[in-house]
Amino acid sequence: xxxxxxxxxxxxxxxxxxxxxxxxxxxxxxxxxxxxxxxxxxxxxxxxxxxxxxxxxxxxxxxxxxxxxxxxxxxxxxxxxxxxxxxxxxxxxxxxxxxxxxxxxxxxxxxxxxxxxxxxxxxxxxxxxxxxxxxxxxxxxxxxxxxxxxxxxxxxxxxxxxxxxxxxxxxxxxxxxxxxxxxxxxxxxxxxxxxxxxxxxxxxxxxxxxxxxxxxxxxxxxxxxxxx
DNA sequence: CAACAGGCCTAACTTACTTCA
DNA sequence: GATGAAGTAAGTTAGGCCTGT
Numbered sequence: 001x002x003x004x005x006x007x008x009x010x011x012x013x014x015x016x017x018x019x020x021x022x023x024x025x026x027x028x029x030x031x032x033x034x035x036x037x038x039x040x041x042x043x044x045x046x047x048x049x050x051x052x053x054x055x056x057x058x059x060x061x062x063x064x065x066x067x068x069x070x071x072x073x074x075x076x077x078x079x080x081x082x083x084x085x086x087x088x089x090x091x092x093x094x095x096x097x098x099x100x101x102x103x104x105x106x107x108x109x110x111x112x113x114x115x116x117x118x119x120x121x122x123x124x125x126x127x128x129x130x131x132x133x134x135x136x137x138x139x140x141x142x143x144x145x146x147x148x149x150x151x152x153x154x155x156x157x158x159x160x161x162x163x164x165x166x167x168x169x170x171x172x173x174x175x176x177x178x179x180x181x182x183x184x185x186x187x188x189x190x191x192x193x194x195x196x197x198x199x200x201x202x203x204x205x206x207x208x209x210x211x212x213x214x215x216x217x218x219x220x221x222x223x224x225x226x227x228x
Numbered sequence: 229c230a231a232c233a234g235g236c237c238t239a240a241c242t243t244a245c246t247t248c249a
Numbered sequence: 250g251a252t253g254a255a256g257t258a259a260g261t262t263a264g265g266c267c268t269g270t
Contacts, residue, residue, distance in 0.1 A: 070264075071240080094255095116240095119257085121238085
């Protein structure tokens with residue numbers, strides 16, 4: 001267990017930390033060159049940039065048979081503000097949405113979509129990390145199981161029978177099933193916390209912080225940079 | 229060097245569902 | 250209870266960029 005490494009950062013735009021001894025997220029990806037100036041607004045500024053996406057000024061235009069949709073690339077500043085806002089709140093009420101949209105010079109719908117996608121990315125990332133953690137945990141349990149089985153074999157080889165405990169009340173031998181493990185042994189064997197619940201992802205959909213109920217990996221988000 | 233393919237990221241869309249007035 | 254609007258999650262589509270060949 002103790003041999004499990006400590007993962008410092010995490011990849012992409014979302015940075016999650018998982019505070020479990022012996023486990024945390026994967027190492028940061030090499031920062032992509034694209035982050036440098038991909039969102040640089042070409043001279044015209046954001047107004048002009050917007051008209052690319054805002055080409056569908058009549059919101060409905062884009063979907064049916066219109067011109068091929070142009071894809072907006074958010075500027076670094078827009079991404080930064082959105083991330084900052086997301087950090088404070090993963091959902092927006094209509095007023096917040098309007099305000100943020102005005103501040104970013106985007107349409108409220110775009111802000112809404114961004115938050116939807118951001119929540120999706122966040123959840124995906126968290127699920128991946130939980131999966132990774134459970135895999136490691138499974139590995140350590142398997143190893144522990146192997147060790148214990150070896151131990152059992154060794155004890156059998158020594159012909160050591162199961163402990164016979166005499167009940168203080170009846171003066172009869174107690175069945176093994178009624179015996180409880182001594183605290184010391186319990187402590188030694190519990191190298192990993194039990195999985196309280198893997199919180200079935202489907203059930204977690206409506207409860208934002210559901211994933212945090214996965215008690216062993218206390219996962220919380222901490223995203224620094226603008227989306228990759 | 230340019231051209232191309234493949235992969236990744238993500239904005240935008242669609243659908244299904246829940247909640248609330 | 251039925252209904253419609255609004256909001257969200259989940260899944261999908263497609264544009265733009267990067268990288269390797």
